[in-house]
């Protein structure tokens with residue numbers, strides 16, 4: 001190829017710089033560009049490979065949509081759990097209000113339950129996903145059999161062994177989101193607990 | 206009559222709206238209860254006994270008229286103040302016991318002290334003493350489902366007096382137990398009234414229970430038909 005185009009050993013039209021973290025590519029390209037001056041241009045990968053970038057953006061968009069959908073389902077599940085547990089205890093809440101609990105105190109009580117639920121969920125989810133995550137990030141999933149050899153997207157070859165990795169920042173975001181969703185789902189049931197009419201619940205029929 | 210009444214109801218009415226009909230549960234009820242009294246409220250079904258006790262206990266609010274507890278006008282208190290009043294100044298005993306099913310006898314009696322923020326050591330001392338007084342020594346760790354009706358009502362009485370309330374309100378406290386148990390429960394209430402000066406106001410249908418009250422207020426159609434002390 002080089003011979004064909006008449007390039008020397010130390011000549012090139014393009015130099016690829018590999019980074020550990022693709023999120024830095026914009027910044028690094030910008031800095032390189034400045035230092036290289038006007039003669040040469042440095043561009044981040046998503047500018048040099050627009051089709052690949054578009055493909056990944058599409059994938060990420062789909063994943064975000066799925067994540068939101070799952071989040072809504074999870075929040076609905078938590079809401080249901082808390083709401084049912086409150087409705088089952090209306091009588092108890094009525095008694096508690098009668099003997100001097102304030103609605104605010106009952107609200108905090110039920111909110112504490114959702115905090116526990118969130119904490120339990122986080123620990124449980126961490127323990128459940130740790131094994132599969134470690135396996136997928138070290139060994140990975142070999143898709144050679146599925147794709148039969150190499151995989152190429154927009155002219156860029158991909159490793160058929162799929163390995164996953166998660167940015168710590170994203171993991172924290174997901175955990176935070178789960179906690180917020182749990183707490184938010186607890187607000188209505190907690191409010192409802194304090195709205196019980198003691199007279200109704202203690203009435204003998 | 207000496208001193209200030211602990212409870213005073215002045216011209217109290219309570220109208221329940223059911224659909225398009227008004228039900229006049231109380232029609233201008235006026236009543237005063239002195240500290241240390243042991244009063245039974247009786248009267249036919251629907252005469253307003255439960256309504257009266259619920260109003261005094263700040264579980265319900267009057268349609269017109271006023272109720273004062275230890276001189277404090279209930280109508281002037283907000284929700285939070287009413288909660289605090291129920292917690293600190295009123296003890297409730299219900300016909301259906303209404304204990305917390307998941308808590309032990311000990312914990313049921315302890316819960317009011319817990320909300321009051323009493324420290325653990327004082328709570329322990331007070332609850333053990335209370336359960337001893339109501340004759341439940343040794344049954345501290347039983348849950349309501351493991352106690353007889355009479356025993357459950359004893360726990361409820363212990364819970365009601367735990368905070369040293371100004372008054373214990375009991376709506377038909379003996380209606381769910383046999384007459385022998387009713388006798389012993391009443392004996393317990395009498396003892397607490399006599400020895401500790403706890404003011405009791407309870408409703409009943411039972412002539413045997415009225416017999417032991419020192420004051421009997423008879424309601425008919427939401428008003429006082431008779432009121433005798435003895």
Ligand SMILES: Nc1ncnc2c1ncn2[C@@H]1O[C@H](COP(=O)(O)OP(=O)(O)OP(=O)(O)O)[C@@H](O)[C@H]1O
Nearest residue numbers: 221223228229230249250251252253254255256257
């Ligand atoms: N929440 C309510 N809605 C409508 N009407 C009610 C309500 N509570 C009580 N009432 C009515 O008010 C009247 C007085 O009821 P209350 O329960 O005070 O009577 P009571 O003397 O306790 O009767 P009982 O001996 O049967 O317990 C009755 O006619 C009753 O039907």
Ligand SMILES: [Mg+2]
Nearest residue numbers: 254255256376
């Ligand atoms: Mg009644």
